[in-house]
Amino acid sequence: MVVTRFAPSPTGYLHIGGLRTALFSYLWAKKNGGKFVLRIEDTDKARNSQEATQAILKAFEWLGLEADGEITYQSQRDEIYAKYIKQLLDEGKAYKCYMSKEELTELRETQMANKERTMYDGRYRDFDGTPPEGVEPVIRIKAPLSGEILVKDGVKGTISFQAEDILDDFVIARGDGAPTYNFVVAIDDYLMGINEVIRGDDHLSNTPKQIVVYEALGFDIPAFYHVPMIHNSKGKKLSKRDGATDVMAYKEMGYKPEALLNFLVRLGWSHGDQEIFSMDEMIELFNPKDINKSASIYNTEKLDWLNAHYIKNTPNAELVELLMPYDVVLTSHDKKEILLDALKERAKTLKELALLVNEIVITPTSYDEKAVKKAFKGDPISVLNAFGAKLTASEPHLPTEYHALMEEVVNEMEIGFGKIGMPLRVALLGKMGGPNIDVIMAVLGKEETMLRIANAITTHS
RNA sequence: GGCCCCGUCGUCUAGCGGUUAGGAUCCAUGGUUUUCAUCCAUGUUACAGGAGUUCAAUUCUCCUCGGGGUCACCA
Numbered sequence: 001m002v003v004t005r006f007a008p009s010p011t012g013y014l015h016i017g018g019l020r021t022a023l024f025s026y027l028w029a030k031k032n033g034g035k036f037v038l039r040i041e042d043t044d045k046a047r048n049s050q051e052a053t054q055a056i057l058k059a060f061e062w063l064g065l066e067a068d069g070e071i072t073y074q075s076q077r078d079e080i081y082a083k084y085i086k087q088l089l090d091e092g093k094a095y096k097c098y099m100s101k102e103e104l105t106e107l108r109e110t111q112m113a114n115k116e117r118t119m120y121d122g123r124y125r126d127f128d129g130t131p132p133e134g135v136e137p138v139i140r141i142k143a144p145l146s147g148e149i150l151v152k153d154g155v156k157g158t159i160s161f162q163a164e165d166i167l168d169d170f171v172i173a174r175g176d177g178a179p180t181y182n183f184v185v186a187i188d189d190y191l192m193g194i195n196e197v198i199r200g201d202d203h204l205s206n207t208p209k210q211i212v213v214y215e216a217l218g219f220d221i222p223a224f225y226h227v228p229m230i231h232n233s234k235g236k237k238l239s240k241r242d243g244a245t246d247v248m249a250y251k252e253m254g255y256k257p258e259a260l261l262n263f264l265v266r267l268g269w270s271h272g273d274q275e276i277f278s279m280d281e282m283i284e285l286f287n288p289k290d291i292n293k294s295a296s297i298y299n300t301e302k303l304d305w306l307n308a309h310y311i312k313n314t315p316n317a318e319l320v321e322l323l324m325p326y327d328v329v330l331t332s333h334d335k336k337e338i339l340l341d342a343l344k345e346r347a348k349t350l351k352e353l354a355l356l357v358n359e360i361v362i363t364p365t366s367y368d369e370k371a372v373k374k375a376f377k378g379d380p381i382s383v384l385n386a387f388g389a390k391l392t393a394s395e396p397h398l399p400t401e402y403h404a405l406m407e408e409v410v411n412e413m414e415i416g417f418g419k420i421g422m423p424l425r426v427a428l429l430g431k432m433g434g435p436n437i438d439v440i441m442a443v444l445g446k447e448e449t450m451l452r453i454a455n456a457i458t459t460h461s
Numbered sequence: 462g463g464c465c466c467c468g469u470c471g472u473c474u475a476g477c478g479g480u481u482a483g484g485a486u487c488c489a490u491g492g493u494u495u496u497c498a499u500c501c502a503u504g505u506u507a508c509a510g511g512a513g514u515u516c517a518a519u520u521c522u523c524c525u526c527g528g529g530g531u532c533a534c535c536a
Contacts, residue, residue: 009536044535101534117463118532138534156466165464166532174534181536205465205531228467228529235528263473266485270474273484292467292474295529299472302486312499346498375496406495421495433497 002034003193006067007185009041010052014059015245016298017200017230017238020264024227025198026065027265027286038067039188042075043178059247063257064279072192074184081179084187084217085139085172093216094172096137097124119168136175141183141216143167149208154225155291156201161208170209182206186213194222198288201226202237225288228268228295238298254326254349256314259307266302268292276309304348311347316340319353326354328361335443338399342435342443360440363452364430367459371432375422381461383420384427386413388453391446399438406438427456 004025008018029036038060042048060067088094097120099107108118125142144163151159161167172183185206189197204226214221232242239245250260262277269292271277271285314322319340320330330336339357347353390405406420413419424437428449434440441449 007536011536041536047535097534104534112462115462136534151465159465161464171534176534178534180534185536200530201466202530203536206536226466231529233472237530266473268473273475275473275485294467296474297472299486302473305486308499343498345500371496410495417495419495425496435496435498437495 001193002029002032002196003037004029004034004196004198005037005039005189005192005194007039007041007188007199008056009044010048010050010056011044012052012055012240013246013248014056015238015240016247016264017245019059019063019247019260020230020267021199021227022060022065023261023264023282024225024269024286024288024291025196027282028196028198028288029068030283031286035068036065037069037072037192037194039072039192040074041181041184042073043181043184045075048075055248062248062251063261072188074188077184077188078179080191081173081184081187082177085179085183088141088172088216089139092142094139094141095124095127095169096131097140097169097171098127098131098135098137099124100135117165120170122169125169138171138175139173140169141172141212143169143209143212149211151204151207151211151224153204153207154223154288155228156204156226156293159204163208166205166208167212172213182209183213186210186219187217189222190214190217190219195220196223196225196288198225198227201228225291227288227291228293230267231295231297233297233299235297242298244300252351254351254353255303255307256310256322256350259303259310262306262310263300263303267296267298276306308348311344311350311353314344316344319344319350322350323354323357326351328354328357330357335445338439339443342439346435356434359429359434360443363448363455364428366430367426367456368431371426371430372460374432375426376460378415378419380419380423381457383409383413383415384423384453384457387420387424388450388457391450391453396446397442399436399442402438402441423456424453428452 006018006022006025008014026036028034040053042053085094089096099120104120107121111118120140124140131137144167147163149161149163149167151161153159170182171180173179207224207226211221213219230238232238244250247260258279261279261282265277265282265286266275269286269290271290277285311319316337320336323330330339333339339360343353343356343360347356386409387405390408394401394405396402396405406417406424409420410417421437422432425432425434428437428440428444444452
């Protein structure tokens, strides 16, 4: 069974890049009828927070990406890690290093001065003397001194590292006994049964270290897929500094989860010329082998287009719900179908849609000067009066019925359609633009329409 | 700096030795529309450079250049 995972460290909100690797992992697990599990990497007590964990969980909930099984918290697994540290110590595959932090810094500085690679020199690797006083030892693993380490990667191919280039006896447990990242990752991935690791390629250089741990412990090595970074417009790794990287910010801006997911799945992955993917299609078609090798730049133009597409295809009843957070309540509006049908083709975001609704529903208190200048040429007042008279004498409900009234006025006064459409538009909305006039009137109803026309006549005669 | 990865329109990408180098987005123009938007049509723009291999390279190899990642008792 395929088991994938997402393993964030709770130092902040869930960001776009993390979400994409999570999505990939989720899709691949689902496609194979496997499991997608969540592990919170909260071993760094100083930088982690409970709120961050909650924020990440909340984002997943919004997106509908559900993790399988219980969530694993590394902070609760100290005994497990301690057990393996002891095992490696007993087997002579790891050892205590009594080098102080000062000595380590000193070593690094000399190495840098000599333009050598900075690395631990292994001075306690075979130490059997009396340990120095007053130093809490760290535990270091015995890494291979030479030879080749191969990382078989499903995205990048097989990558070869030379042990002497990149490895030293790295720390697996700190002075206070707390285990370090590369050690616990390997243990947890193995213990949790994760056999396909999909993660950012900033982890590529960690992989040989983790392989050292896997091998020391005799664990099976999972399949790796290192997905390229998402870059900002400057070509650098996308970071929290870049703004608009918080997944939940997209909810607030009025993006639909399916649009965000669709956008993200196409960053670094594609299936021929297809642009629109439902969740089912993503699951059906996704394969990490098809992930691109090169980084992509984060540019949200296409996200807007996708979001507009999904809004257009959202049933009105659902839109009514989605507009609630923007204080637009259409639940009992009898013309909400007509309104939303007309408006949902013109909004890129739900927030924008809310704005468009308000522009129609809320009575204008002022009139745009340019619009008045353009629309009120000729004798708009008598046109408006004529239309008002028609309206008083009838009981229109549908856009077509309002349209018929407009046509009557146009025919009787022998004027072009623009001579009634444009003044009416300004009278009703206070500005140009917006959906068809007859639709607007149908939505407003006879009474409100007459009121707005009357207001316009008083202020402009 | 060492090690590793990457390099097709502005952006997301297709391509897997022979193509007028395709699609999407963005932008521009035209059509539709009483307005705006939608929608439709059309158009501009790309194989980083140089050597090879080959009858033939965007595609394979090498070099150069460019970009990125990573080098902790952080994850």
